Amino acid sequence: MPKKPKKTTEEKVIEDYFPLDEEDAEHATEKQVKETIPDFKQIVEKEYKKPERSSLERVEKIPKIKIKKSKATRKVKYSPKKIKLKKGGYELIVTEKPQAASKIASALGNPKRKDSKGISYYELERKGKKIIVACAVGHLFTLKQNIPGSEIPIFEISWIPNYLARKKDFTKKYYDTLLKLAKDSGSITIATDYDIEGEVIGLNVVRFICGQKDAKRMKFSTLTTQELNKAYDEKSPHIDWGQAIAGETRHYLDWFYGINLSRALMNAIKTTGRFKIMSIGRVQGPALNLIVQKEKDIQKFKPEPYWQVFITVDDERPRGRSIASTELRAESGAGKNKLELKYNQDIFDKSKLEKFENIVGKTAIAETKKTEQVLPPNPPFNLTTLQTEAYKFYGLTPSRTLQIAQSLYLGGLISYPRTSSQKLPESIGYKEILKKLAKEYNVEKLITKKKPVEGKKLDSAHPSIYPTGNKQILAGDDEKIYNLITKRFLSLFCDSAIIDNKKVSAVLDELIFSARGASVRKKAWMEIYPTKLKEIEIPDLKGEVKITNSKTEQKETQPPKRYSPASIISQLEKKNLGTKATRSSILETLYNRNYVKGKSIEATPLGISLITTLEKYSPIIINEKLTRNFENEMEAIQNISNKKNKQFHEDKSTTAQKGGSEPLGEHLGGNNQVRLQVAKLKEKEKKVIDKAKQTIISIAKDFGKNEKKIGEELLKATNELRQQQKIENTLMRCPVCKKGNLGIMYSRKTKRHFIACDAYPDCTNTYSLPPRGVIKKTNKVCEECGFPMLMRLLRGRRPWVFCFNPKCKTNEEWAKKREKKEEKENEQD
Ligand SMILES: [Zn+2]
Ligand SMILES: [Zn+2]
Numbered sequence: 001m002p003k004k005p006k007k008t009t010e011e012k013v014i015e016d017y018f019p020l021d022e023e024d025a026e027h028a029t030e031k032q033v034k035e036t037i038p039d040f041k042q043i044v045e046k047e048y049k050k051p052e053r054s055s056l057e058r059v060e061k062i063p064k065i066k067i068k069k070s071k072a073t074r075k076v077k078y079s080p081k082k083i084k085l086k087k088g089g090y091e092l093i094v095t096e097k098p099q100a101a102s103k104i105a106s107a108l109g110n111p112k113r114k115d116s117k118g119i120s121y122y123e124l125e126r127k128g129k130k131i132i133v134a135c136a137v138g139h140l141f142t143l144k145q146n147i148p149g150s151e152i153p154i155f156e157i158s159w160i161p162n163y164l165a166r167k168k169d170f171t172k173k174y175y176d177t178l179l180k181l182a183k184d185s186g187s188i189t190i191a192t193d194y195d196i197e198g199e200v201i202g203l204n205v206v207r208f209i210c211g212q213k214d215a216k217r218m219k220f221s222t223l224t225t226q227e228l229n230k231a232y233d234e235k236s237p238h239i240d241w242g243q244a245i246a247g248e249t250r251h252y253l254d255w256f257y258g259i260n261l262s263r264a265l266m267n268a269i270k271t272t273g274r275f276k277i278m279s280i281g282r283v284q285g286p287a288l289n290l291i292v293q294k295e296k297d298i299q300k301f302k303p304e305p306y307w308q309v310f311i312t313v314d315d316e317r318p319r320g321r322s323i324a325s326t327e328l329r330a331e332s333g334a335g336k337n338k339l340e341l342k343y344n345q346d347i348f349d350k351s352k353l354e355k356f357e358n359i360v361g362k363t364a365i366a367e368t369k370k371t372e373q374v375l376p377p378n379p380p381f382n383l384t385t386l387q388t389e390a391y392k393f394y395g396l397t398p399s400r401t402l403q404i405a406q407s408l409y410l411g412g413l414i415s416y417p418r419t420s421s422q423k424l425p426e427s428i429g430y431k432e433i434l435k436k437l438a439k440e441y442n443v444e445k446l447i448t449k450k451k452p453v454e455g456k457k458l459d460s461a462h463p464s465i466y467p468t469g470n471k472q473i474l475a476g477d478d479e480k481i482y483n484l485i486t487k488r489f490l491s492l493f494c495d496s497a498i499i500d501n502k503k504v505s506a507v508l509d510e511l512i513f514s515a516r517g518a519s520v521r522k523k524a525w526m527e528i529y530p531t532k533l534k535e536i537e538i539p540d541l542k543g544e545v546k547i548t549n550s551k552t553e554q555k556e557t558q559p560p561k562r563y564s565p566a567s568i569i570s571q572l573e574k575k576n577l578g579t580k581a582t583r584s585s586i587l588e589t590l591y592n593r594n595y596v597k598g599k600s601i602e603a604t605p606l607g608i609s610l611i612t613t614l615e616k617y618s619p620i621i622i623n624e625k626l627t628r629n630f631e632n633e634m635e636a637i638q639n640i641s642n643k644k645n646k647q648f649h650e651d652k653s654t655t656a657q658k659g660g661s662e663p664l665g666e667h668l669g670g671n672n673q674v675r676l677q678v679a680k681l682k683e684k685e686k687k688v689i690d691k692a693k694q695t696i697i698s699i700a701k702d703f704g705k706n707e708k709k710i711g712e713e714l715l716k717a718t719n720e721l722r723q724q725q726k727i728e729n730t731l732m733r734c735p736v737c738k739k740g741n742l743g744i745m746y747s748r749k750t751k752r753h754f755i756a757c758d759a760y761p762d763c764t765n766t767y768s769l770p771p772r773g774v775i776k777k778t779n780k781v782c783e784e785c786g787f788p789m790l791m792r793l794l795r796g797r798r799p800w801v802f803c804f805n806p807k808c809k810t811n812e813e814w815a816k817k818r819e820k821k822e823e824k825e826n827e828q829d
Pocket of ligand 2: 782783784785786787803804805808809810
């Protein structure tokens with residue numbers, strides 16, 4: 001048995017003497033990527049106190065576990081309260097997030113903050129009218145099956161409040177507050193985020209909490225006072241039905257796929273007598289397939305040798321024959337120019353190398369071609385390009401970038417980030433913003449254009465991502481993302497950059513060699529927006545040159561590159577799989593399920609096997625085309641009403657003309673046109689849902705036929721994955737018993753990771769690890785003691801590489817430093 005006191009001392013050492021050291025962080029090989037890449041899930045679990053290996057397995061024997069007859073299968077009854085709006089009652093504005101409620105209330109008047117069960121809402125007067133602004137907190141409702149049971153396929157589902165679906169759900173208070181406020185209200189206005197999710201949140205509040213068939217709708221892209229006032233004055237008399245129904249359809253589809261397919265997979269594993277949580281979603285399947293196909297290409301890849309030939313030439317002509325080179329010589333002060341050039345082709349047939357023998361000393365004829373390249377600024381950011389650039393410059397994962405952008409939006413600093421638009425319409429008032437920010441960033445001289453550069457992509461609901469011009473002190477990643485967005489915005493108004501490209505070639509008989517150079521003549525927008533352009537200076541060469549040297553390099557063809565978190569998201573966008581709002585969370589799910597791993601995304605044995613098995617027995621699940629067709633149909637539903645709304649990116653003022661502020665009842669009864677439109681949309685919704693049901697029925701049939709085989713293949717893959725993880729987490733031979741191996745373990749009891757010898761219980765050697773963050777293996781070895789170095793990743797901190805050997809000199813120094821510090825502190829006390 002490990003001695004407890006000893007361990008606590010160790011723990012203390014680690015905790016006290018492993019402070020974050022910035023210098024160490026500099027040696028880190030990887031950027032902090034946690035959050036979305038939960039590597040800790042890949043760590044082989046080991047119960048600290050129990051030596052029985054069987055109890056450590058994640059794949060557990062079935063009899064005791066069984067799928068719990070939990071809330072998921074309990075019958076829940078829900079019928080929304082009937083509410084009549086009061087004549088002369090106040091206007092209730094419903095927002096998506098608490099922060100948005102506060103922003104909207106302050107923009108529209110001078111609000112008083114009120115409280116109900118600890119939930120804030122705001123009361124204000126505007127032009128003699130009473131308004132109350134309250135918030136939902138994201139979704140207050142969820143889809144749930146009507147009758148208990150775990151058979152597949154299942155399609156009988158309905159919306160119920162979260163608090164009925166999950167015990168002690170925190171959204172209950174928000175539900176109650178809205179219900180209380182709705183009872184005394186005279187009209188309802190929805191002011192959730194203007195996108196499909198926001199519309200579904202609003203629709204459910206309207207129909208289930210407020211008992212209404214329709215509501216007014218405020219549409220906005222930024223939470224600035226000016227825009228919120230405009231959005232209030234010009235609100236639409238109806239919710240955006242296209243968005244609402246497209247959103248609802250999406251929820252139905254995702255539920256049908258998610259629940260039915262996960263059950264199918266788990267039932268298949270159950271046939272082997274085991275239990276394991278597995279899932280695959282509507283978009284997850286095709287997304288994982290992309291990664292797995294890449295993995296298969298890499299595995300299939302056979303590297304081929306090839307050769308590259310380089311020569312060095314000297315320009316030994318007398319001075320003054322070429323103006324360009326004379327100038328250059330005058331500048332550099334050198335008498336002759338030297339340059340290395342590469343043979344134009346890669347050589348795969350080794351015998352062809354003969355041609356290059358004995359060329360040293362020969363004379364070739366050189367030529368210099370110059371071209372000018374005009375590089376306009378890159379188009380405005382949409383979510384995907386922002387995510388890609390944030391990953392490129394700062395290593396931030398797409399979901400982290402979205403999270404940051406969302407908080408900047410709620411802070412009123414940038415426009416709505418869940419957009420695919422690359423347009424920047426004048427109606428957003430960019431002139432004022434530009435003036436303000438150009439001054440702040442001290443780049444007024446570079447702003448030369450009145451209109452910004454734009455890209456091709458449209459979004460029916462929002463313009464591209466831009467800064468609002470509001471100011472707030474930011475730090476860390478927030479500041480980085482904000483600056484990137486602002487610099488991108490500023491760069492749109494700058495001149496194109498001009499690059500001087502140069503190609504020098506040298507010809508010897510039929511052999512052509514060349515070298516390329518590039519230099520930036522005019523930086524323009526590049527002075528504002530960070531760019532990675534490599535400048536290469538090469539001399540001008542013309543006429544006869546002497547070959548003074550030659551060399552041959554052997555290389556190997558490289559396998560296809562794996563996806564990065566940013567490139568897979570771009571790829572999904574290109575293939576129209578998923579939506580801008582969901583792509584990053586789909587990727588996260590793939591990591592969480594252990595289907596993929598690493599920053600350079602690698603499919604795990606489990607991921608590969610899942611796809612291979614599905615390919616064999618139920619290929620519909622990973623059918624990209626089918627998924628895309630569903631996306632297109634849902635987009636079509638969404639765009640029906642947006643077309644009428646005369647899209648944001650063209651001109652927002654047209655919505656105003658249509659919306660107006662004429663009083664309109666909350667019921668659809670009075671408006672035939674809208675009723676007709678909703679009926680049409682509902683019909684389309686039904687068509688898509690029916691098609692999804694058919695798909696799932698045939699998937700269920702596929703599984704029914706091959707359940708046992710599918711289960712066996714998946715189980716085999718799970719075991720392989722565990723084996724692989726175990727190997728990956730092995731650090732070194734145990735220095736105490738010299739028989740076992742040290743590996744990172746997890747203690748369920750202390751909920752902490754630690755290092756232990758796998759010869760336990762024969763060897764009880766353990767080492768403590770820092771209590772917080774994710775611990776990863778590095779390929780570095782401690783220079784002092786030879787132990788493998790570990791890296792800790794912690795959100796908001798830079799990665800920290802450390803030696804886990806408490807007796808190591810590196811840790812001694814820390815210990816001393818710490819001691820001194822404590823002494824000092826004690827003296828002060
Ligand atoms: Zn040992
Ligand atoms: Zn060490």
